[in-house]
Amino acid sequence: MRAFRRLVQARVLILTICAAGIGGTFQFGYNLSIINTPTLYIQEFTNETWQARTGDPMPKRLILLLWSLTVSLYSLGGLVGSLLAGPMAIMVGRKKSLLVNNIFVVAAGTLFAFSHKAGSFEMIMLGRLLIGVSAGVSMNIQPMYLGESAPQELRGAVAMTSAIFASLGIMMGQVVGLREFLGGPQAWPLLLSSCLVPAVLQLASLPLLPESPRFLLIDCGDMPACLVALRRLRGGRDITVELEELVAEQAACQGQRAKRPWELFGEQALRRQVVSLVVLGSAMELCGNDSVYAYASSVFQAAGVPEDKVQYAIIGMGSCELLTAAISCMVIERVGRRVLLMGGYGLMTCWGSIFTAALCLQDSFAWMPYLAMSCVFAFILSFGIGPAGVTGILATELFDQSARPAAYVVCGALLWTMLFVVGLGFPFIMESLSSFLYVPFLVVCVCGAVYTGLFLPETKGKTFLEIAQELHRLNFPQRHRDLAPSWGGLDVVHTTEL
DSSP states (O other): OHHHHHHHHTHHHHHHHHHHHHTTHHHHHHHHHTTSTTHHHHHHHHHHHHHHHHSSOOOHHHHHHHHHHHHHHHHHHHHHHHHHHHHHHHHTOHHHHHHHTHHHHHHHHHHHHHHHHHTOHHHHHHHHHHHHHHHHHHHHHHHHHHHHHSOGGGHHHHHHHHHHHHHHHHHHHHHHTSTTTTOSTTOHHHHHHTTHHHHHHHHHHGGGSOOOHHIIIIITOOHHHHHHHHHHHHTTSOOHHHHHHHHHHHHHTTTOOOOOGGGGGGOGGGHHHHHHHHHHHHHHHHSSHHHHHHHHHHHHHHTTOOGGGHHHHHHHHHHHHHHHHHHHHHHHHHHOHHHHHHHHHHHHHHHHHHHHHHHHTTTTOTTHHHHHHHHHHHHHHHHHHTHHHHHHHHHHHHSOTTTHHHHHHHHHHHHHHHHHHHHHHHHHHHHHHGGGTTHHHHHHHHHHHHHHHHHOOOOTTOOHHHHHHHHHHHHOHHHHHHHSOOOOSOOOOGGGOO
16 A cells, blocks of 8 residues: 555656656667668669669669668767757756657658658658657657656666666567568558657657756756656655755755866866766677677577568567566666676676677587577676666766766767767678677677776765765875874873873
8 A cells, every 4th residue: 555655656757757758768769670670662662763763773782872871870860969968958958858859750750751752762861860860869868857857766767767668669669560560561651650659649748747856946946846846756755855955966066057078078076977978888889789689680590480480589689678677677776786787797798608609609509599599688688687777877877967968968979979880880790700790799798897896886875966975085086085084093081091
């Protein structure tokens, strides 16, 4: 009964999580996965359009170039969106930024829907760029908005829902892309434009929910609006202690303007935070998770899975990541951020090593392809345990209110750049290293685990002010050492001296 009462009290927070997620990181995962199904159909459409215009068929190399550009424009748009996210979060707020962001989705969905009728493959390319911009904005704004709106004891779990919605988006994109749904040769414009559905859901629900209380008080100085938002998010709970913490944080940030992304790299007080963000943000993209998805089809085929059933096995992979992201969300406040990150990267190193051995020996033993297939699932599960969700929390918890938007700009730019580099370089790594293609990724996983264990402070159960004080001590160890009182032996009480 008590648990049910708490759930009812937190219903506004739960609705906020769902409304932000359905039009946020869900869109990122959904649009990342649905483009795989209509590959051949869009290439045929591009060739037919070119032939109708010029009278000659398009050269195969040019078709492949235009297709790779169409896919890559999503990452380029994401980079642009991540650069826009910081200024948007400061100028219009967290919630309004998510709402304004749907303009890009509506424009992209409209271009997708009418591209076939208009006979323009350029409309698909422009739509991919715009939907990428939307994904770049939402990937930065959503965890910032949720992390600032959640109570201290649930901050990690609430911020982890960004990874859950991203995994859900990937899985739903794979399901909707099945031939039984919208994966047929005539339905691909409808498949691409289906991104409008989550956008409409967010536009209908998010305006009814509160803005981030921290933004309202610290950035806008609006105490009445902050109180209203905080009371709605907490239900019937007492907000006195949390309000005192917010006021103390406001006093600590008093007189500070919002930092620009390049200013983060020059401040010694932010050294540990920036290094952690860059190292662990790069590790998440360079650890090989996306390459495992790319290599999954050939592994499943080698294991004897029929070609028409491979798509269902890949949906199973997406379900694995969703499952572990949900489990990680439930346990993060109990076991902490560092344990999940170290455990995730450690398990990925283990399964990646076995995966490499299985690829080397797949011609020697009949059962090796099945071992490789099992390692693919285990690797995805390990990624979902820690790196998939915990990495996105770092910018929220390690940076204060004035530096947080800039930190998300750096994090987003890093994510999309690395995603583009891995997508571009993976075919060459696969060709040159053959069965040892995963060795570079293993090195990244080991480095991620070691850095987390040695240098990342634990933030579980701490307020933003407590985290800031610990990071200040780590960034200025000599200053804190000098201020520490020296011990000069036991004091002599003269009234009892003989």
